[in-house]
Amino acid sequence: MRFLPVTSNALLVELADLDQTLALLASLQRDPVHGVAELVPAARTILVHFRPSAISAAALVSAIAARDLSQRVERSNILVEIPVRYDGEDLAEVAQLLGITPREVVRRHTGSEYTVAFTGFAPGFAYLSGGHPSFDVPRRSTPRTRIPAGAVGLAGTFSGVYPQASPGGWQIIGVTPVAMWDLNREQPALLQPGYRVRFIDIATLDGVLDAGSAIAAGAPARQPLPTDKAAAAAALKVRATGLQTVFQDLGRHGQAGQGVSASGAMDQAALKMANRLVGNRSDGAALETVGGGLQLQSVGETVLAVTGADAALTVRTADGRQWSVPNHQAVALADGDTLSIGQPLAGARSYVAARGGFAVTPVLGSCATDSLAKVGPAPLAVGDVLDLLPAPAGAVVGTPGLPAADLPTVEQDVVLDVVLGPRTDWFTAESVARLAAQRWQVTPQSNRVGLRLAGEVPLERAITGELPSEGTALGALQVPPSGQPVLFLADHPLTGGYPVIGAVAPYHLDRAGQIPVGAWLRFNPLGAFEELQPSELQLSAQRSSAA
Known part of the structure; x- marks a missing residue:
């Protein structure tokens, strides 16, 4: 086995062939390692997501390295x-x-x-x-x-x-x-x-x-989708959608076995804050909108909060009166009032939470809209009426907050920390140095799947062969034949066939989700690329206990 770094909460295990991959997968599923969150198998690799608070990368590597790969996987009876x-x-x-x-x-x-x-x-x-x-x-x-x-x-x-x-x-x-x-x-x-x-x-x-x-034989029967039958307390009517507005929450984790990635809010801290400000659970569904232009009219009395990007908010009454209201705090709307979001001064995405929550039906346990997989509620359209649920008893509206201090703008370079790997050695030494030394601009082809970047000099590969498909992590910097990287975001595919030179550190992912088109990026590698090695001491102890 080879153990390759991906990011601070993921590593890639490379094996000799598909049989070994399936044997290791079966072993890890039969006898799970404490702290492992999800496994994404591929042709010769398994992407292992883990919780650093529960297990270190070094301990995880040693635990996996001790597994017996001699047993072949039994075929299903289906x-x-x-x-x-x-x-x-x-x-x-x-x-x-x-x-x-x-x-x-x-x-x-x-x-x-x-x-x-x-x-x-x-x-x-x-x-x-x-x-x-x-x-x-x-x-x-x-x-x-x-x-x-x-x-x-x-x-x-x-x-x-x-x-x-x-x-x-x-x-x-x-x-x-x-x-x-x-x-x-x-x-x-x-x-x-x-x-x-x-x-x-x-x-x-x-x-x-x-x-x-x-x-x-054994194919599951069709089942109707669940519906939310709770009575609506009020509603929001969509008067304008802006570039695109979709429902998001913290994502649908644990669906890798069906080929479904987590998706979820691009700026998860902003979504949590919006829900806190109106007294909802932090993982509740909210609206994610890109740029300005979203207009929501209150049907009945509602309480909203808008977080994320630093954008001006305006309230207009049914009789034409208008005034500005602050973002990052709860805003009460009367029947007929319309809340409008302006073009952001910093950041790219705003989040709108409504007190009580939106009456939207989860798909595979989540209300997140995955634009690549076409899973989840459809993007909002003008004329849509969004029913709201009653606020639970005792729900407390949160105190006002502030936009994140480091929201990206097009005027200043955005610096993102990166972990080199898992395929850094597929690139020339000059290209690895260029990744950090060169500025990269976010192109208009960017979306929730990823930021498509353009640099003056593309990255060049040292290994030109075809890479078998392997798992890709949120924040991965995948490099297609053009040599211009793509920074994978919330709706990225689970697997990919182009080498990944590095991945954005998890603590900078919310910042990455707020980068506007036209902004310039710089990458700060947190260290040199090095394969992860199992500890001989831990391996010996595990072999002794197994014997």
Whole structure:
């Protein structure tokens, strides 16, 4: 095993092959290490998120290094059969690459049983291993900008099905009508790690196939989504949305097994403060809006608080009177009053909490809107009416606060501390030095998935080979072939195939979420890149106790 630093609360374990990865994953799931929060397995790695307050990185490395990898993982007794229409636009090219006919490609694809090795990239996307030994095809040199939902593809030795329309670089050999991801199912992701999968040529099936179902032993039944039936105490009517306004809370953690990342508020401290100011639980849902322009009209009497960016607030009554109110404190609105948020002087995102909370239904345990995965409530639209819940008895409105002292602006360089790794050694020494020495500007293509950065001189790789997909952490600086980094934010994919040169320290993530387009960044490495080494003393003690 190799142990590579990711950030102060995550590390990457690299193994020899997929069998070792699955063996270690099974061991860690069967006998968990105290302090480990979540595991994200991939082809040859496991991304381990942990709580530093419960276990140190050094102790975690030693605990994992002592695990026995000789046991092979037992296959699940659940078999999912997926019908496929083999008319994919890359079928002929794949046949040519393998030196066989398209018909033989189909025969080999349907003649092998696959296993769900791990999930990632998108909710419901499963990496399937164990196909025909001849299947080892490269990704497309230029990824497509749009691949349809249900597309069945090959990449390397893996097969997979795209759960929704998205960009992608896999070789597409067919399409299935079966939904890989359906929130109306008790278990939205059809394919779970360990499941067995067999593909069936749809041309060989008799009768009409139900496009909404899979032929599966043990597939969970559909369940209706829960609804919040609490009576609304008041409401807010959306008069204008600004650039984009979405519901956010602290995120949906623990869903990596279904390929779903946590998402959540970009500035979590600001969301907690907004809820505290109106007397709500700190993890309650609030509105996150980018820039200025959001206008909310009170239906009945309401109490709101706006935090995060340093933006001017204005209240306008139904008869046209208007005045300014401070941010970062509770504001009482009468029936018909409209609260407007101006363009921020510093920061990028504002958070609006309402006393009692919003009557919004959680999806997978959270009200967060994940813009990449398309999970959670839809973005707000003009005319929407947002029902509010009654405030619980005894809820106390918090005392006024202040915007964060270090809110980013376009006038001053924003400095972010970074931990180098896990793939720093994939870059030239000059590029590692350039990461810190050069300024990087936030481009207009940035969003909740990540900040796309542009520097005068791109980063160059020392290792040019293809990196197998591996888990990516919040704050990761992934470097695509252009050499211009992307700083992954709340809605980043769980796994990625480009090397990560470093990751923003957790205590600077809220600041990163407030960086406006056009701002300039500088990165401050907290130390040199070094692999993590298990302690021989701890390893000896663990081996002795095991014996």
